[in-house]
Amino acid sequence: GEKSIAELARQHGVAESLIHNWRTQFLEAGRARLAGNKQDDGFRTLEKENERLKSLLGEKELALYIAKKVRGL
Structure with a gap:
């Protein structure tokens, strides 16, 4: 309520419509x-x-561990 949607959109570099969509989805x-x-x-x-x-x-x-053990024998 302290800032308008337009101010927030400019501040964060997103479209106003995106903020409106997020708000609607959240609600x-x-x-x-x-x-x-x-x-x-x-x-x-x-x-x-x-x-x-x-x-x-x-x-x-486990398969890798077994393969390393076989190689070491």
Whole structure:
């Protein structure tokens, strides 16, 4: 409330319409959350993908460790 949208847009080098869009999205998400609509499906998907990638990384690290041990024998 202290600065206008135009001032903020100039200050940060973005279009006024972008700030208006962000504000609208923020308010809509807040209303949906207060109404009980959970938007964490994307978060859960990312968590599952993260776990899958950690598992894959562990497998690759184990394979690399075994290959190094075989080479050293």
